Amino acid sequence: MSLRLPGIVLGVGLGGFVDGILLHQVLQWHHMLSSTNTDNIGVRYYNPHTVSGLEMNTVWDGLFHTVCWLAVLIGLATLYARVTHRRLRVWTSRVLWGWILVGWGLFNLVEGIVDHHLLGVHHVLAGPHQLWWDLGFLVLGAVLIAAGYLLQRSGRPFDPVTDPGGVSARHGNT
Template identity: 35%
Template sequence: MANRYSYLSRNLWSGFLFGVGIVAFLDETLFHQLLHWHHFYDQSTTNVGLVSDGFFHAFSWFATIAGLFLFADLRRRQALWMKRWWGGILLGAGAFQLYDGIIQHKLMRIHQIRYVDHVIIYDIVWNVIALIMIIIGTVLLVQTRRKAKVETKV
């Protein structure tokens, strides 16, 4: 148990990378491929959009695999702290989704969630879900950080 306290940040980063990768993968699979709501880059031709989806898909898998390599290392060292790891996942997933919803959708306008008349409803749901993940992830991370401080002093 004491070993996991030495690896607080690695547990966080493993979960964070995994969370970013998984939410990006779900976004790309569900909204790009299955529902055809948008491409990663919608400001050009369909072919450019498909290529941009491919790069986005590769990014999501690189983040997922990096997170899993860190996860495997933590398990090998017997330093995995699942509650902290899940906090990292939720923080990473929420941070990526909020970045996507605010920066990519609204500021850069490289794509929208869906091209409909009342896109604001989709934007609100997208960003509120992101904020909920960020809040829950942050709570889990704060709880584990406090527990680590208390138990390492004893």
């Protein structure tokens, strides 16, 4: 019973929500189509500083959040199926949280490479230093992947029947 797939899928969805809620809504640094005036694929520009442009960007932000929500639902369903399938092997939470961080980092790398660099439809913070913000987003993704991988490696399974408190798991014994 591996927590890799549900953790990564949950991490992709949760990482997308952090991006969408923090960068799109709270800080309003960018929206899904906020840089299409300089994109690499010829998408029509919807100026986020006009009502009609903000409306279209909000629709695309909503579609983005829908994909994030579906990723979280799929991750939860996969996690539930794996946890209930073999109940005698329980993993410490480090494994799940590690894989969630890996998924978040993968989200940053894929979204950053595709949307910021290849398509150019938006940037973390558009302006004279946007390349540095975009590269920082990729570095954060790589750090999250590395930290998550190391964190999940430190988790151990235990049998709740023979070790109900998870003592051997907390002390590294399996």
